[in-house]
Amino acid sequence: MVMKLFFGLLLLTYSVASNGQGSYQSGILPVLNVNKSISEGWSANVKWESRQSLASGQSLNESRTEFRYILSDISLITSKKVGLNNSLAGGYLMRIRGDKWIHRAIQQFTLVKRYSTLRLSHRFSTDQTFDPEELTELRLRYRITVELPLEGASVDPREFYVKINNEYLNSFQGKTYELEIRTVPLLGFGFTDSNKIEVGIDYRADAFLKNELSSNIWININWFVTL
């Protein structure tokens, strides 16, 4: 049932992404997440994310295939547990694109709900991007994530699971407003509770408010490690 849902969503995501009329970019998005508990209730997250383009174009008919490194993001976020299921976090991200460095401040609140056969997480976050050549960009984000075990009632060591992210990003830059929507169906495997790998499609759609749909389709590979 869960696998049918996952493959259904994967197909739907791929079909929406590949039928888009506007410009698109696709590639690989590997992410390494390293987490470490610092003291009672406090933890740190170091994330490295790299984007490689495989194809891009103004439409699918005019696509150009090429392997091209685009950018790397490195972030450090400190998190404090503020309740049984909630945590507040804040940190800094550095984006390295060619010889240009872009800085971003991040603040987030996460709520994780546990049900008998799934886990649901709500993430509310804001970030401010400082690019020397552009106006400061402010984003308000909301992400809902569901994690469904494929065996038993919870994700145990050496078991597969399905994780689905849906995120809405409101961007304000000068007088312009943009909405980006992300849908990310992932198939995960937990080697242990503190070592998990997830693979899936990260589909991002924006500019549709201006009738100029821009799609980004990434093959997403996430590795989560807790030290």
Add this chain to the structure above:
Amino acid sequence: MSKTFFLTLFLFFYLAGCAFGQTKFEKESRLKIRQVPLQARLFVDSLGFQQKVKWYYEQNLQGNSIEAKFKVERKLYSVEFDTVGNLQDIEIGIGWQDMPAATIENICTALHAQYTSFTIHKIQVQYKGEPSALLSLLNKRQTEEPYTTNYELIVKGRIGRNVKLYEITFNQLGILTDTAEIIFRNTDNLQY
């Protein structure tokens, strides 16, 4: 190039080694009906409920067990057996209204004494005894044979500024017999 490669390789094995070293062994997996010991199947069949039964095999450090889970009249039943099918206990999700008033009073007194504030998330009644006693108890709601009743509560308790989730066991009279802190599974992949 080779320096970067070996550094990446070192990082991979270091991270993998650190993460694997902290594992607590606990695993629950679904069982097909044909994999369930006959004795356990017969006992659940004899309860006479028509609901769909889900079977699980649970492995942990305390020992392995087989569990049948099903819902009757919006109450969750969990019947636990050992690996050869001997009945261990029966747990049923209940509400305050299903408990004797004196037991509720004792439980509330104990929780008020233990925690600055608390919220009860779940209540289960646990029956232990011979299969014939528990069968009669569930079918006829009474039995002449001896059996034990315990209440397991999942409680969110605050002590000072610390909020934690506990599994607290009370006996039939509402006297506290055991408290265990519930350790949550890692949520990093839901947070970042």
